[in-house]
Amino acid sequence: MLTIEEILAKFRFQRILSNDTKAKIVYVLGEVEGQDCILSFEKTQYEDAIISELPIYVDKSSFVDLVENNIYSWCTAALKSNLVDTRIKTIYPATDVHIAKYEAQARVMVIETPALYESNTIAYIKQIPVKRIQWVHNILDGSAEADRVIYHDKDPGTGFVILPDMKWNGSVETLYWVAIAMRSDILSLRSLRSEHLPLLKKLKQKIYELVKEKANLSPNQLRLFIHYQPSYYHFHVHITAVAFTDAPGVVSGQAHLLDTVINNLELYPDYYQRATLPFVIGERHQLLTDYNWDQ
Numbered sequence: 256m257l258t259i260e261e262i263l264a265k266f267r268f269q270r271i272l273s274n275d276t277k278a279k280i281v282y283v284l285g286e287v288e289g290q291d292c293i294l295s296f297e298k299t300q301y302e303d304a305i306i307s308e309l310p311i312y313v314d315k316s317s318f319v320d321l322v323e324n325n326i327y328s329w330c331t332a333a334l335k336s337n338l339v340d341t342r343i344k345t346i347y348p349a350t351d352v353h354i355a356k357y358e359a360q361a362r363v364m365v366i367e368t369p370a371l372y373e374s375n376t377i378a379y380i381k382q383i384p385v386k387r388i389q390w391v392h393n394i395l396d397g398s399a400e401a402d403r404v405i406y407h408d409k410d411p412g413t414g415f416v417i418l419p420d421m422k423w424n425g426s427v428e429t430l431y432w433v434a435i436a437m438r439s440d441i442l443s444l445r446s447l448r449s450e451h452l453p454l455l456k457k458l459k460q461k462i463y464e465l466v467k468e469k470a471n472l473s474p475n476q477l478r479l480f481i482h483y484q485p486s487y488y489h490f491h492v493h494i495t496a497v498a499f500t501d502a503p504g505v506v507s508g509q510a511h512l513l514d515t516v517i518n519n520l521e522l523y524p525d526y527y528q529r530a531t532l533p534f535v536i537g538e539r540h541q542l543l544t545d546y547n548w549d550q
């Protein structure tokens with residue numbers, strides 16, 4: 256494995272995959288030692304501790320587009336400081352699935368009946384190489400991100416790991432953690448049955464306790480949800496602050512609230528085997544390009 260420093264030094268730019276000017280995050284595709292590599296650069300938020308110092312850091316020689324009109328003035332400038340202001344992520348080697356995921360593309364709504372789940376989604380899940388979720392097993396066995404783990408219940412049936420999501424920027428308003436089940440046999444929301452209620456309820460209770468303790472957020476300030484379709488088929492729950500209204504993936508067609516899921520399973524033990532589950536997906540996603548969704 257190359258270090259992040261080596262990846263940046265060897266990166267040969269190929270093309271921009273997407274440039275979200277609102278979220279200020281860009282994904283670029285390139286090559287490192289002949290293999291595909293994705294880099295993302297994201298402008299970070301201003302930390303509270305440095306806000307009072309910002310006027311001092313402005314480099315006056317960098318002013319561009321300066322306008323002064325009576326009591327109003329504005330310009331674009333660079334800050335003269337060692338402040339860190341960009342979050343960098345690398346995916347190397349990147350697969351075609353990663354490239355399709357981060358490439359700007361139209362999204363479409365797919366209606367998945369139980370029959371279409373059996374004929375298409377299961378077939379898709381089965382052909383995913385196991386090494387794609389190696390990073391999950393690294394977290395579960397403590398060989399990666401061990402210093403970031405917030406809580407680890409090792410029970411093979413109802414255990415889980417809670418840790419910051421890769422997307423979390425560290426601030427409480429945009430809290431983004433993830434809870435990953437120890438067991439590997441729950442592929443997704445579709446696999447959930449009433450027998451999994453003890454796991455779901457324990458997980459929810461623990462999340463409430465930990466978020467209160469570490470971030471001083473109450474249960475009513477939290478949005479707990481499960482993605483369908485997920486990007487990896489090993490059961491996990493997303494933990495975000497309600498205040499993070501535009502958190503990625505909180506939209507309908509993707510996020511299923513944990514409380515609703517628990518309630519559905521209490522009402523109907525096999526709800527998720529019988530339900531039609533609509534989902535939104537990128538039009539270049541393999542699930543769409545390789546399978547027939549006509550009903």
Ligand code: G7M
Nearest residue numbers: 390418419420421422433482484485486487
């Ligand atoms: O869409 P889905 O439910 O599969 O979401 C997967 C979540 O896992 C996303 O929110 C990702 O940001 C997060 N995630 C993905 N990877 C590869 C990692 C990782 O290596 N470490 C951590 N902590 N989170 C990850």
